[in-house]
Amino acid sequence: MVKGIEKSGIPVVHICTVVPISLTVGANRIVPAVAIPYPLGDPTLDALEEKNVRRKIVEKALVALTTEVSEQTVF
Amino acid sequence: MNKIKVVHYINQFFAGIGGEEKADIKPEKRDGVVGPGMGLNGLFKGEAEIVGTIICGDSYFNENVDEAQAEIIEMIKSYEPDLFIAGPAFNAGRYGVACGAIAKYVKEELNIPVLTGMYVENPGVDMYSSDVYMMETGNSAASMRTALPAIAKFSMKLMSGEEIGMPSEEGYLSTGKRKNIFVEEIGGKRAVDMLIKKLKKEEFVTEYPMPIFDNVEPGKAIKDISKAKIALVTSGGIVPCGNPDRIESSSASKYGRYDITGVNTLVGYETAHGGYDPSFANIDSNRVIPLDVLREMEANGEIGEIYGAFYSTVGNGTAVKSSLAFAEELTETLIADKVDAVILTST
Structure with a gap:
């Protein structure tokens, strides 16, 4: 899906847990996530801390979107 | 000759432990066969035997690759196997990646023949098919009936020391390796024959398949x-x-x-x-x-x-x-x- 969207020219950041799979399928901007069933969360934390974890990942994703890349890059 | 000792790797699902709710289980070993290993054992016809089965949750493996590999290799060593088989994983992505990764690791660490099986679109294929033999299977466990005989047959071939044929003859996914062979006709003749077939819109088989370059240009960064x-x-x-x-x-x-x-x-x-x-x-x-x-x-x-x-x-x-x-x-x-x-x- 990442490639299907990105070939239009719209930049895509892929947030995912299993980075090697993302590299294999060909995402260009990759941000590692927490775990497969909760990529942007952590149920072991309290709600506020969990949201902080999520915010950090989203902030990294925005950095990825504002960074020029010429090849596959893991942020 | 002694029976060939085989260690088999499967995930939590094929071990009957559970589905996704159990995908985070750590590696464990059990003596003898579990799940699909039973079918393999029968197909070995007494020439080989699964002496131990390693079970690991797909999420655990993929989220903790280094630890999982280190734990699993010790378990495998304890059985002193002659051959290692992982899967088959069909089209299960994380299972396929785990099978490919652990098979490659066992080959490197223990220097024994290894083998797995999966569907051609499994992400494990792109990642590991150049490292280990992977038997091509259907995309779901419904094809277990054809996958297991293929794995059993190729296992015996690997252990026999016979020369391994082309992927299309043996049923494994291309490892991307090339080999020099002698043929009757010179290259120029073969090339022209192919060209003529192509012009006539007849089927021909290339001797040099082009790699698939399907990565896309990264989109331009957002300025503001x-x-x-x-x-x-x-x-x-x-x-x-x-x-x-x-x-x-x-x-x-x-x-x-x-x-x-x-x-x-x-x-x-x-x-x-x-x-x-x-x-x-x-x-x-x-x-x-x-x-x-x-x-x-x-x-x-x-x-x-x-x-x-x-x-x-x-x-x-x-x-x-x-x-x-x-x-x-x-x-x-x-x-x-x-x-x-x-x-x-x-x-």
Whole structure:
């Protein structure tokens, strides 16, 4: 899906847990996530801390979107 | 000759321990056969025997590759095997990656023949088919009946020390290796023959398949994110409760578009995805699509705006061709609606 969207020219950041799979399928901007069933969360934390974890990942994703890349890059 | 000692690797599902809710189990070893190993043992016809089975959860393996490999290799060593077989994994992505990774590791560490099996679209194929032999299987466990005999037969061939033939003869996925061979006709003649066949629109087999370069150009970076319109897309299967579009839990044939105008947090949503433990995403779907955080950023002016709907499908065993078709279709709408960037989340 990442490639299907990105070939239009719209930049895509892929947030995912299993980075090697993302590299294999060909995402260009990759941000590692927490775990497969909760990529942007952590149920072991309290709600506020969990949201902080999520915010950090989203902030990294925005950095990825504002960074020029010429090849596959893991942020 | 002594019986060939085999160690077999399977995941939590094929061990009968459980589905996704058990995908985080740590490696364990059991003497003898478990699950599909029983079929293999029968097919070995007494020449080989599975002396031990290693079981590991797919999520545990993929999230802790180094630790998992280190633990598993010790378990395997304890059986002093002559041969290692992993899977078959069919089209189960994380299982396929685990099978490929552990087979490669065993080959390197123990220097014994290794073998696995999976479907050609499994991501494990791209990652490890040049490292280990992978028997080509169908895309679901329904093809177990044909997969196991192929694995058993090739196991015997590997152990016999006989020369391994071409992938098409032996049934394994191409390892990308080339070998010098003697043929009757010189290259020029073969090339012209191929060209003539091509001109006549007849079938011919190339001697040098071109690699598939299907990576795409990275999109241009966003200059000012505080003005950007950002769309959210997921393969994690997040849908409004009740799954109104009935997106399939695996091998999805469709995707959904869900309006989020005025929605500040993803409550009242759930996941349709059948390939991971859904409990965490069902309690709080922001764990898969970070809408709550992005709404705050939108309010603070850290980003321009969030596009008025999110798109969702289930990435579990879904064909690459289908995913691409979904993406192409929804991208037309994104372009028409002047979306600047996409955050795509996967589980």
